[in-house]
Amino acid sequence: MLDSYSLLEFLEDYVFYYPLAMSIIWMIGASYFYMRREQGRKTLPELEEYPLVSVLVPARNEEKAIGSTLKAVLASSYPHLEVIAIDDASTDSTAMILQQIESEEANVRVLMLDKNMGKPYALRCGALASKGDILLCIDADAYLDPYALHWIVAHFINGPRVGAVTGNPRVRNRTSLLAKIQVGEYSSIIGMIKRTQRILGKVLTVSGVIAAFRKQAVLDVGLWDTDMITDDINITWKLEKRFWDIRYEPNALCWILVPESFRGLWKQRVRWAQGGVEVIRRHRDIWKSWKQRRLWPVYLEYVLSVIWSYTYVIFGCIWLINLVYPTGWPEVHVLPEWKGSLLAFVCLVQFLVGLSLDKKYERHIPGYLFWVIWYPFAYWLLMALATVYATPRALFRKMGKPAVWTSPDRGLFTKL
Structure with a gap:
């Protein structure tokens, strides 16, 4: 049976290696899709009917x-x-x-x-x-x-x-x-x-x-x-x-x-996170049918991402408390060490691959690599916090009433 320190080490590894594994999967899958179904498709498809x-x-x-x-x-x-x-x-x-x-x-x-x-x-x-x-x-x-x-x-x-x-x-x-x-x-x-x-x-x-x-x-x-x-x-x-x-x-x-404001972005990501958990809650019956087995990995991946968010936020809180007040709690690592550096490098490669694939649609989009490298530092924390905040709302929200909306902050209205 795992003791508390080995469990802590396991969770630390999970925080770093889960996004690392998903990044590698996304790069391989997206590259294969591009080469198989996207590359070379430049002319409009000819339609026999409209x-x-x-x-x-x-x-x-x-x-x-x-x-x-x-x-x-x-x-x-x-x-x-x-x-x-x-x-x-x-x-x-x-x-x-x-x-x-x-x-x-x-x-x-x-x-x-x-x-x-x-x-x-x-x-x-x-x-x-x-x-x-x-x-x-x-x-x-x-x-x-x-x-x-x-x-x-x-x-x-x-x-x-x-x-x-x-x-x-x-x-x-x-x-x-x-x-x-x-x-x-x-x-x-x-x-x-x-x-x-x-x-x-x-x-x-x-x-x-x-x-x-x-x-x-x-x-x-x-x-x-x-x-x-x-x-x-x-x-x-x-x-x-x-x-x-x-x-x-x-x-x-x-x-x-x-x-284009943190408040608007926060509201959007909370809604996304809450919606995802609501769907997981409503469609949990897929595990009862063997016919739905192809949905199981998608369901499981989303659940693992929620667990990752909670682990990431809890570790961050423990790290901050230990930083300002000696509690005697086990030391946790949230700042990049060798694992964090490896994760940052893989993320950078992922961004480069993704922007390169989309160069077909926007010729100058690879230039946004400079800006997207800030994604792991700002967005990971934001989305983890949004998931932690939204999950209880989704799990305990009384369903049945219409989900109404308000106009979101979408930044400046600019023309193409």
Whole structure:
């Protein structure tokens, strides 16, 4: 049986080697995906048909962004689409702007909700009102690339069991250190994870900012659950459990705004962490069925990441207490020693690989390597704290009530 010191050493090794192992897995998986499914794909796929795509744009208090978002959608090169904007009881001029656009554009419809019911409810309403067999869901501050729908629709045409296709979010506000770090994060963390999960066969979550769904698949799983704080993660798991195929299409670009204040970033990451734990809580029944075995590693990886966050934060607290007050507690190491230096080096290599893979979409993005190297020092602690804070909220939150939203801090509204 392990004594307390050997257990402590094990936990110290876990804090360092868990992210090290995941970094290596992500680099291998993302590189394989790039060479197998991404490299050399430069021309638009030729489509034999152009099925109607219903673009759902839920919005609440988005008067600064909604006009530009719909303008970008309407500028799409895809020839057969309709736009359904859902105003979730906005208290600003969002509804007025949407009604003006509706009066000017024949293929734009607006749904007006009398009460703030949250994004999942708005998406349910939009899906039920839609005419298309494919639903593209984008955020109200996102700029859709003109050719994104061609890349997305090709998956649905060629794969009858494709239930969802998630696109490639690109950060467009890059004026602050936080925003520049997130530019690298979306390439060297989020993009690499999605590539790797696609190779392994199970994508943990589509990107809520740009995700397309086969309407038949969404209806098959009962639409979006209105009581989940993160609609994108939950709908992905519902589709996976019904054996619909989830794909990642890096050529489907969408330009987004990210938080540029610590408060805004904290609120976003707490919501992400809470949503992830809520999904783990709701879908814990996958362990009862052998048919769901391919989801077990994804489930386990998320649980291990939560354990890592708690261990990391607890070790940090013990280290700080020992630093200012001699308690006699066992010494723990949180500052880089040889293991920390090794981890920092591997992370740097991961960032370099991720930015290099995305050079295809942004030629100058490798230049953000200087900014993303701050990720381990600032973001690891932030995300660990967010997970520690959000996990009890997710585990003990009374489910059933609509998960409503407030407009987040997304930084400065800049044009491409």
